[in-house]
Amino acid sequence: MTATAAPAMQDAEAQEAGTIWLVAGNGKHEYKGDGNAAVDAALARPTGLALSPFGDIYFSDRENHRVRKIDASGEITTIVGGGTDEEGAAGSVSITSPCGLALDSKGNLYIADNDRHRVLKVTAKGGRIDQDAAAEIWAGGGNDRDSSQASNLSLSFHWFTGLAVDHNDDLYIADFHNHRVVRIDQKRHVHVVAGRSGDGGNEGDRHQPQSAKLNNPAGLAFDTKGRLYICDQGNQRVRRVDFHNNTIEHVIGRTDGSGGHDSETQAKAAKLERPQGLAIDSQDTVFLTCRDKHLVRRVKDGRIETIAGKPDKTEYRGDGYAATTAEVNRPLGLLLDTDGNLYIADQDHDRVRRITKAGVGRASFNGGNGGDDHVDHPVNVKTGDETKLTVEQKGVPSAKPGTQYQPINVAVYSSTLQAVNPGVIKHTFTAPDGYHFMRQTPEYRYYNGTAPTPNQGMCDYTLDTDRKVLTIMQNPHVNNTANDRTALVYTLYVEADANAKPGTYSNGSACVGSLKPCAPLEGVIK
Numbered sequence: 418m419t420a421t422a423a424p425a426m427q428d429a430e431a432q433e434a435g436t437i438w439l440v441a442g443n444g445k446h447e448y449k450g451d452g453n454a455a456v457d458a459a460l461a462r463p464t465g466l467a468l469s470p471f472g473d474i475y476f477s478d479r480e481n482h483r484v485r486k487i488d489a490s491g492e493i494t495t496i497v498g499g500g501t502d503e504e505g506a507a508g509s510v511s512i513t514s515p516c517g518l519a520l521d522s523k524g525n526l527y528i529a530d531n532d533r534h535r536v537l538k539v540t541a542k543g544g545r546i547d548q549d550a551a552a553e554i555w556a557g558g559g560n561d562r563d564s565s566q567a568s569n570l571s572l573s574f575h576w577f578t579g580l581a582v583d584h585n586d587d588l589y590i591a592d593f594h595n596h597r598v599v600r601i602d603q604k605r606h607v608h609v610v611a612g613r614s615g616d617g618g619n620e621g622d623r624h625q626p627q628s629a630k631l632n633n634p635a636g637l638a639f640d641t642k643g644r645l646y647i648c649d650q651g652n653q654r655v656r657r658v659d660f661h662n663n664t665i666e667h668v669i670g671r672t673d674g675s676g677g678h679d680s681e682t683q684a685k686a687a688k689l690e691r692p693q694g695l696a697i698d699s700q701d702t703v704f705l706t707c708r709d710k711h712l713v714r715r716v717k718d719g720r721i722e723t724i725a726g727k728p729d730k731t732e733y734r735g736d737g738y739a740a741t742t743a744e745v746n747r748p749l750g751l752l753l754d755t756d757g758n759l760y761i762a763d764q765d766h767d768r769v770r771r772i773t774k775a776g777v778g779r780a781s782f783n784g785g786n787g788g789d790d791h792v793d794h795p796v797n798v799k800t801g802d803e804t805k806l807t808v809e810q811k812g813v814p815s816a817k818p819g820t821q822y823q824p825i826n827v828a829v830y831s832s833t834l835q836a837v838n839p840g841v842i843k844h845t846f847t848a849p850d851g852y853h854f855m856r857q858t859p860e861y862r863y864y865n866g867t868a869p870t871p872n873q874g875m876c877d878y879t880l881d882t883d884r885k886v887l888t889i890m891q892n893p894h895v896n897n898t899a900n901d902r903t904a905l906v907y908t909l910y911v912e913a914d915a916n917a918k919p920g921t922y923s924n925g926s927a928c929v930g931s932l933k934p935c936a937p938l939e940g941v942i943k
Contacts, residue, residue: 433773434774435739435774436737436740437725437735437736437743437771437772437773438771439456439736439770440487440771441455441458441474441769442455442767442768442769443457443459443767444733444766444767445767446460446480446767447459447461448460448478451485451493451495452493452494453493456491459767460478460485460769463476463477463749463767463769464476464477464515464516464577464750464762465529465580466750466752467518467519467752469520470524470544470545471489472754473489474760474769475526476518476750476762476769477528477529478515479514479515479516482515483498483499483512484497484512484518495548496546496548496550497510497546497548498512498515504554505552506551507547507551507552510537510552512528512533512537513530513533514532515530517577517578517591518580519582519588521586521588522584522841523541523586524541524543525538525539525540526541527582529574531576531578534558534571534574535554535556535572536554536556536572536588537555538553539552556568556588556601556607557570557571558570562614562615567605567607570599570607572590572592572595572599573592573594573595574594575594575633577636577650577749578635579591579636579637579638580637581638581639581645583639584643584877584892585603585877585890587601587603588600589637592612593633594633596615596616596631596633597611597615597631598612598647598658610645611626611631612627612634613628616630617630618631621665622656622667622672625663629665631647631649632649633649633651634647634649635692636692636694636695636751638696638703641697641873642874642875643874643876644658644659645658646695646703648692648694648705650693652670653671653674653675653690653691654672654674655670655692656668660877667685668703669684669687669689669716670687670688671685676689676709677690678710678712681721684721687721690708692708693705693706693707693708693748694750694762696752696776698753698777699777699778699873700871702715702716702776703716704724704759704776705751706751708747708749710728711726711744711745712725712745712748713740713748715775723741724740724741724759724772724775725740725741725748726745726748731745731747731766732744733746733766733768736770745766745770746765746766747764747765748762749762753776755778755900757775757776757777757778778872778900802837802839803893803930803931804933806831806932807829807832808829808927808935808936809828809936810827810828810936810938810939811827811828812825814911814940814941815940816913816941816943817913817943818916818942819913819915820912821910822855822857822912823912824909824910825846825848825909825911825925827907827927828906829905829907830895830904830905834896834902837894837896838894839892840892841890841892843930844888844890844907844928845888845928845935846887846928846938847885847886847927847938848886848911848940850922850924850940851920851942852913852922853884853912853914854880854884854885854909854911855911856880856884858875859875859876859907861875862906863902863904864905865900866902866903870902872901877889877890887909893930911940913940918942919943921940922941923938925937925939926938
């Protein structure tokens with residue numbers, strides 16, 4: 418069947434929502450085409466996907482043992498792999514069957530080097546990855562499954578390895594045959610966040626995630642509240658880890674592990690067949706691939722629907738028409754861009770395809786899924802540090818002693834509308850006299866003028882013993898995209914001290930990174 422191509426990445430704006438288009442691949446299973454149009458290039462089982470800070474698409478060309486890039490003009494090049502070195506220049510290293518991809522807030526690229534059971538990190542230069550970028554082994558390749566050091570860690574990958582990066586730039590890895598998800602922090606220490614190492618099964622919902630049993634986990638992605646979604650593919654379902662409550666729960670698929678496909682519209686009752694790739698948009702709509710039924714599915718408000726593919730049908734068809742009429746063949750990785758276009762690694766068709774405006778932009782927290790990049794920060798290049806920001810309190814709490822749930826809103830913006838993107842930095846908030854912080858998760862939301870945008874979520878936080886000092890790690894980026902203009906507003910919750918004396922107290926503070934002076938925070942006790 419003749420393919421209908423999307424000649425350049427920016428053409429999606431003119432395409433009808435819900436239509437599917439060819440982005441890369443001519444259907445020939447080989448390695449050709451660098452320096453030419455991606456739609457004319459030959460690929461060999463694309464798997465993972467990621468989005469660069471500049472709008473380029475990275476994908477794992479699995480059986481060509483390379484990671485390739487499609488730029489905004491639609492040209493394809495190789496950026497990682499094809500050499501013989503273990504570490505060094507990205508274009509000189511050897512990778513074997515690369516799969517999941519993820520980016521951090523600096524544009525650094527993580528690659529699941531599947532057949533070597535390790536993850537490589539490629540360090541970006543100014544947010545860009547090219548063949549001269551430095552590649553190093555970041556985790557795995559060791560001989561100790563229970564090692565606390567990433568360099569000694571033994572990982573065990575299979576067909577699809579999901580990766581994700583959180584707002585602290587910590588890396589999450591779906592350790593397939595070890596039936597767990599591990600986190601690698603910035604010091605390269607290893608933490609098991611879900612599953613029992615080496616002990617697969619199907620149990621543990623509503624309990625601590627480290628005590629639950631997973632069965633060959635695959636795709637990973639975060640939602641806007643910082644919750645981690647896991648394709649528990651051997652159990653034919655998707656589960657979710659809530660780090661604030663330290664629990665895991667079932668959210669998509671049947672709890673009994675039965676696979677297949679049916680017409681069920683309730684997400685928790687529907688049959689899945691080998692769920693693999695994940696992506697989540699800014700409204701927490703979940704997209705997933707069901708590899709062995711050749712489907713791309715969408716879950717919104719607890720209901721599930723198929724948006725591309727037909728059960729057990731694999732002919733290449735449908736480009737230029739509604740995605741629901743198209744067929745895909747063992748799809749794997751997914752990626753949402755900032756406009757809500759959904760990219761699909763149509764693996765056995767040796768193509769990358771795109772559904773126009775399938776969602777509502779990328780999630781404002783995290784990313785990666787073995788296909789989805791880090792999306793806590795819409796633009797991952799530092800365009801100006803926090804000293805260019807203004808911080809001020811909006812609204813003063815006024816309460817009687819002992820009153821709970823009093824919000825303090827702190828606005829962060831650039832008075833000159835400058836694009837600012839310092840990366841993840843420390844925010845320290847001190848409550849004014851008469852108040853202390855509650856153990857209530859702080860929230861953030863972006864406003865375009867006075868209108869709220871979909872870019873919102875929760876902040877991980879810590880409190881001191883007296884609950885007077887609250888600390889979060891966050892990127893206070895503004896004016897980089899349509900969804901982070903013109904102000905970022907944090908909402909913190911305080912409680913009036915039971916023995917507080919009436920008066921106005923202005924000795925609280927909001928300190929954002931190295932910005933000086935700190936902004937004062939005020940509270941009134943009635």
